[in-house]
Amino acid sequence: MPDTTALKGTDAPATAVDAPPATDAGPAPGKPRSLWSDAWHDLRRNPLFLISMALILLLAVMSIFPGLFTSASPRDANLAEHYLQHPNWGHFFAPDWLGYDGQGRSIYARVVYGARASITVGVVVTIAVTITGLVIGMLAGYFGGWIDTILSRITDVFFGVPFIVGAMVILTSFEQRSVWVVILSMAFLGWTSIARVARGSVITIKQADYVVAARALGASTTRILTRHILPNAIAPVIVVATIALGGYIAAEATLSFLGIGLAEPTVSWGIDVSAAKDQLRNAPYVLVIPSVMVSITVLSFLMFGDAVRNALDPKMR
Amino acid sequence: MTTIDKTAHVPAPRESVSGDGPLLDVRDLHVEFHTRDGVAKAVNGVNYTVSAGETLAVLGESGSGKSVTAQTIMGILDMPPGKITQGEILFRGQDMLKMSNEERRKIRGRKIAMIFQDALSSLNPVLSVGYQLGEMFRVHQGLSKKAARAKSIELMDQVKIPAAAARISDFPHQFSGGMRQRIMIAMALALEPDLIIADEPTTALDVTVQAQVMDLLAELQREYNMGLILITHDLGVVADVADKIAVMYAGRIVETAPVGELYSRPAHPYTKGLLDSIPRLDQKGQELYAIKGLPPNLTRIPAGCAFSPRCPKAQDICRTDVPPLAPVTEQDGLELVGRGSACHFWKETIHG
Numbered sequence: 097m098p099d100t101t102a103l104k105g106t107d108a109p110a111t112a113v114d115a116p117p118a119t120d121a122g123p124a125p126g127k128p129r130s131l132w133s134d135a136w137h138d139l140r141r142n143p144l145f146l147i148s149m150a151l152i153l154l155l156a157v158m159s160i161f162p163g164l165f166t167s168a169s170p171r172d173a174n175l176a177e178h179y180l181q182h183p184n185w186g187h188f189f190a191p192d193w194l195g196y197d198g199q200g201r202s203i204y205a206r207v208v209y210g211a212r213a214s215i216t217v218g219v220v221v222t223i224a225v226t227i228t229g230l231v232i233g234m235l236a237g238y239f240g241g242w243i244d245t246i247l248s249r250i251t252d253v254f255f256g257v258p259f260i261v262g263a264m265v266i267l268t269s270f271e272q273r274s275v276w277v278v279i280l281s282m283a284f285l286g287w288t289s290i291a292r293v294a295r296g297s298v299i300t301i302k303q304a305d306y307v308v309a310a311r312a313l314g315a316s317t318t319r320i321l322t323r324h325i326l327p328n329a330i331a332p333v334i335v336v337a338t339i340a341l342g343g344y345i346a347a348e349a350t351l352s353f354l355g356i357g358l359a360e361p362t363v364s365w366g367i368d369v370s371a372a373k374d375q376l377r378n379a380p381y382v383l384v385i386p387s388v389m390v391s392i393t394v395l396s397f398l399m400f401g402d403a404v405r406n407a408l409d410p411k412m413r
Numbered sequence: 414m415t416t417i418d419k420t421a422h423v424p425a426p427r428e429s430v431s432g433d434g435p436l437l438d439v440r441d442l443h444v445e446f447h448t449r450d451g452v453a454k455a456v457n458g459v460n461y462t463v464s465a466g467e468t469l470a471v472l473g474e475s476g477s478g479k480s481v482t483a484q485t486i487m488g489i490l491d492m493p494p495g496k497i498t499q500g501e502i503l504f505r506g507q508d509m510l511k512m513s514n515e516e517r518r519k520i521r522g523r524k525i526a527m528i529f530q531d532a533l534s535s536l537n538p539v540l541s542v543g544y545q546l547g548e549m550f551r552v553h554q555g556l557s558k559k560a561a562r563a564k565s566i567e568l569m570d571q572v573k574i575p576a577a578a579a580r581i582s583d584f585p586h587q588f589s590g591g592m593r594q595r596i597m598i599a600m601a602l603a604l605e606p607d608l609i610i611a612d613e614p615t616t617a618l619d620v621t622v623q624a625q626v627m628d629l630l631a632e633l634q635r636e637y638n639m640g641l642i643l644i645t646h647d648l649g650v651v652a653d654v655a656d657k658i659a660v661m662y663a664g665r666i667v668e669t670a671p672v673g674e675l676y677s678r679p680a681h682p683y684t685k686g687l688l689d690s691i692p693r694l695d696q697k698g699q700e701l702y703a704i705k706g707l708p709p710n711l712t713r714i715p716a717g718c719a720f721s722p723r724c725p726k727a728q729d730i731c732r733t734d735v736p737p738l739a740p741v742t743e744q745d746g747l748e749l750v751g752r753g754s755a756c757h758f759w760k761e762t763i764h765g
Contacts, residue, residue: 132539241493305534312487312529313600314522314553323548327539 135407145403151396159212166191168205170363175200180379197368197382198375206368207389213364214393217279218345224283225344226337229290234329236291237298238321248295255288260350267356278357282344293336297329304328331408338401342394349390365390434506435462436608436640437486437525442500444481444490444664446711453711455481457664458500460738463608463640468631470643470651470672472687473661476708479644482661483610486642487527488517504608523553526601528630530613532593536585542569542596543581549603564603572599572629591622595629602633608640615650627654648687652676657751660684663709663719666738667755680741680754680763682724718757730757 139145158165168191183195183203191202236247259282266281267273301307302325310324351357352366360367365386372383444456456478463469473479484490486502488509502509504524509517529535537545546568547561556564562581569577572595585593594614601609611630615623631654634641645651651658651672658675660668660683668681679685686704706723709715715722721731734757741752744764756762 305529305531306537308489309527309529309535309597309600310537312489312521312527313549314518314520315548316518316552319548319552323540324537328537 135404138407139403142403142407144399145407148396148399148403151392152400155211155215155393155396158208159215162208162212165189165208166202166205168202170201170206170209171361172205173199173201178202180375180382182379183381194385195379195381197372198379199371203368203382203385206363207365207386209363210365210368210386210389211393213275213358213362214345214348214366214390216275217282217348217358218341218393218397220279221282221286221344221348222337222341224279225286225290225340226333228283228287229292230294230326230330230333232287233291233294233296233333234298234321234325237295237329238302238317238325240299244295247291251288251291251295254285255292257285259285259347263347263351264354264356267351273357273359275358275362278348278351282347286340286344289340290333290336293332294329297332298325301325301329335401335405335408338404339398340401342397342401345397346390346394435464436467436505437463437642438501438503438506439482439486440501440503442482442485442502443498444478444485445496445498446494447496448494448712451712454714455495455664455711456485457714459661459664459666461659461666461669463642465607465640466634466638467657468634468641468643468655470645470655470658471661472645472648472651472658474646474708476711477661478664479661480612481664483527483612483642483644487521487525487610489521489527522549522606523604524606525608525610526604526606528594528597528601528609528611528614531617532590532597533585533617535597536593538585541582541584542588543583546581546596546600546603549600553604565599568599568603569596571633572596572602574599590618591626594618594622594626598626598630598633602637605637606639608642609634610642610644612644613646614643616645616647623650630654648676648691660687663714664711665719665755666753667720669738669751669753670741670749671751674749674752678763680752680759681756682726682758682762683720685762686723686725718755726758726761728757 166189174196178192178196178200180198181192181196181200184190184192187193189204191205194203194207197203197206232247232251236244236251262285263281266284267278270277307320307324310320315324348357348364349366349369352359352364353370355370357366358364368386369383369390372379372386376383439459439461442456442459443454446453446455459478459482461469461471471479471482481490481495485495485497486509490497497510500510504520509520512520536542543562543565546565547556547558550556550561550564551558566577566581569581574580574592574595580588585596588596594617598614601611609630614630615626618626627650630641630643633639643651643655655672657669657671659666660675660681662683668675668679668684670680675684676688679688683704686702689702690704692701704723709719709722715732717730717732717734718724718727718736721727724731736755736757738753738755739759741749741754741759741763743749754762
């Protein structure tokens with residue numbers, strides 16, 4: 097506590113009266129405590145967060161370096177030798193560990209390589225949706241008036257389109273469906289909830305005294321929006337975004353299962369589930385294993401979002 | 414910067430006539446708010462001037478229009494409900510109401526700055542005070558991060574925040590109320606504006622800190638030779654620091670006077686009532702005087718003098734004719750400089 101030394105030397109009853117509460121203000125003097133550092137403090141001790149974070153990290157590594165997990169290729173098909181060969185549960189991490197599918201491909205390798213599509217779609221759609229939603233929501237919330245009316249009505253129109261049905265309509269109109277086509281069509285439909293949350297949050301924040309004060313001290317509109325409103329309005333948006341991430345991964349699997357999302361040769365869990373449904377009776381594991389992967393991934397992102405929400409929402413403490 | 418040089422030859426001009434005319438000249442300002450219950454006339458013809466180095470205290474109850482006037486001068490009035498129907502706000506002779514938004518923004522912070530009542534809510538909770546102070550220099554003067562930081566520390570020293578260098582990266586909630594108000598003052602002071610508007614700067618502080626903050630403001634004002642508009646409802650706070658006082662009631666100035674004279678010889682029954690309602694030790698045991706009734710509803714301001722329904726001296730003329738702000742004179746007709754009263758019976762009030 098450097099304050100005490102400074103106090104003794106310098107002038108002042110003026111400072112002496114004020115200073116003690118100032119030094120005692122934070123429970124941890126010297127360490128700045130903001131909403132974010134408080135949230136981080138909570139998160140580090142939350143088992144839900146730690147487990148979900150570990151799983152997400154594992155999935156992230158898997159999608160970036162699938163070669164670390166398996167030497168087998170997900171596209172190596174050997175019908176003659178491996179057609180629906182059952183799992184060999186003892187052979188951990190070997191190509192035949194989780195058995196082979198109806199094309200004679202290693203299910204373990206396909207599960208590992210399938211992570212990339214799911215995670216990419218989930219993360220990129222979430223980023224795109226957050227940016228679009230934030231921009232639209234902030235403009236509507238900050239400027240109000242006719243800008244708000246127009247943007248809010250557009251949001252309502254998109255909000256009214258059922259997500260999966262809308263995505264089906266868009267995706268069926270494409271001959272070639274790459275990962276990017278799927279991402280774009282999902283982002284195109286998904287930004288509305290973020291925009292609504294951002295708009296509400298900005299409307300609250302823009303009335304705050306510090307926004308008025310910033311304006312009174314000559315800050316420009318851009319600066320007020322980016323430096324004063326955005327950092328204060330972003331917490332609820334992040335909560336919605338992290339929870340939505342799990343939903344987008346599930347949606348990608350759903351669309352791929354329906355045959356209108358990702359398509360071969362892309363390796364995706366949804367495609368594998370779809371292909372496996374014909375052999376459900378004699379080889380259920382072909383369907384169950386990628387389904388379980390989708391569930392684990394979605395669950396870890398939902399748990400992650402939940403933990404973040406609890407940490408960022410002061411009312412939940 | 415340049416403006417400081419201009420007036421620097423007068424070190425502490427309490428009765429300031431420096432330069433060419435007043436710094437700020439508000440002329441016949443009318444502001445109204447369109448609400449569901451009708452048009453609320455918040456400001457009804459306010460006139461006042463502030464010169465460099467001069468402190469004007471604007472005194473009034475809540476709802477008297479003092480803050481709305483300040484917001485209008487700053488250009489931070491919310492314009493859809495609010496509307497300026499009449500008047501001019503001349504800053505160095507130029508009407509700010511006729512300027513473009515961009516021109517006005519350049520005046521804010523650089524030429525006219527404002528200090529708010531509640532420093533905690535007026536500082537951004539997610540940014541460190543160093544960042545927020547430094548922002549003034551980076552945005553307006555284009556300084557580098559490092560230079561801005563150095564200047565911020567200098568500024569925090571100047572407003573007497575102990576261990577400024579160590580506390581610069583702290584967040585607003587880590588400071589006490591008095592320290593936060595000092596930071597607010599530092600932010601307003603950063604670009605050495607010509608005029609500072611302080612909207613109830615000490616209301617949220619406890620009494621011991623109030624005096625320190627007022628002293629600091631007065632000291633800095635002398636140092637920089639700034640004009641200062643001090644908005645308050647507290648007669649005690651302004652007595653030491655103000656040069657002149659304007660008392661507002663229902664959106665109108667009802668009395669103006671140099672500070673000492675207002676306290677000793679009020680010329681308006683409202684001012685008299687305010688002074689009488691200050692608790693005094695020598696009247697212990699007696700009932701405390703209170704102005705009876707409530708301030709008028711701004712959508713239905715009474716005809717004639719707005720204070721007439723509450724005024725002990727009200728006559729028939731008060732309920733029909735709006736009294737103009739008339740110059741106040743001695744009994745022998747000698748003019749009292751800077752005094753005015755918007756009362757039909759100011760003579761009786763001051764002399765009788």
